[in-house]
Amino acid sequence: MTPSELARLYRQYIGCLNNQDWDNLGKFVHEDAAHNGRALGIAGYRAMLENDYAQIPDLRFNIYTLTCEAPMVASRLMFDCTPKGEFLGLSVNGRKIRFAENVFYEYRDGKIINVLSVLDKVAIEAQLSRTKNVI
Numbered sequence: 001m002t003p004s005e006l007a008r009l010y011r012q013y014i015g016c017l018n019n020q021d022w023d024n025l026g027k028f029v030h031e032d033a034a035h036n037g038r039a040l041g042i043a044g045y046r047a048m049l050e051n052d053y054a055q056i057p058d059l060r061f062n063i064y065t066l067t068c069e070a071p072m073v074a075s076r077l078m079f080d081c082t083p084k085g086e087f088l089g090l091s092v093n094g095r096k097i098r099f100a101e102n103v104f105y106e107y108r109d110g111k112i113i114n115v116l117s118v119l120d121k122v123a124i125e126a127q128l129s130r131t132k133n134v135i
Contacts, residue, residue, distance in 0.1 A: 006068035006107065010075070013112065014061050020053060022046050030111040056083045064100070073105040088121050090128060099123045 001009075013028040015021075025046050033045045040048060053059050058081050065076040079099055083092040099120045106114040 001070045001107070001110065003068040003070070006070055006073055007066055009107075009110065010066065010068065010073050010105070011063070014063060017049065017061050020049075022050065025049075028111060030108055030113040033111075033113055033115070035115045036117055055085065055087065056081050058082050071107045073107065075103050075105070077101040077103060088119060088124065090121070090124055092124070092128065095128065097124050097127050 009028070016024055016028055026042050029042055029045050031042050033040055033042060035045065035048065059079070060081065062078045062080075063075055064078045065074075067074045077100065079101065080096070082094055082096050085091075085093055087097075100123065101117055101119050103115060103117040105112050
């Protein structure tokens with residue numbers, strides 16, 4: 001797969017997530033998918049995403065940086081959202097937060113087989129700290 005083909009496929013995957021088009025998730029995610037070393041399969045991957053949207057109703061994946069070199073995709077995703085309760089062990093409770101996710105995807109057979117992801121928790125903590133000091 002060429003870098004431009006991978007980028008196109010990845011952007012379609014992000015569109016699938018943003019549209020919560022779970023019935024088509026299998027077009028982009030391998031049946032043996034894993035996330036941060038945890039084997040989920042397609043059903044577990046879908047359940048993870050559905051839970052994310054349940055906890056963060058205004059969740060939207062925004063591509064900030066994208067680099068593709070088969071079989072890998074590296075992306076920095078930006079989020080501007082309002083988690084309902086706790087998020088990453090932090091009491092967000094409906095406050096608007098902005099943060100990034102740095103993520104590497106490994107593709108096999110044209111689908112995501114492995115995801116390695118790190119969320120910028122420090123940025124969220126700093127925002128929540130500023131909010132507490134203002135109140």
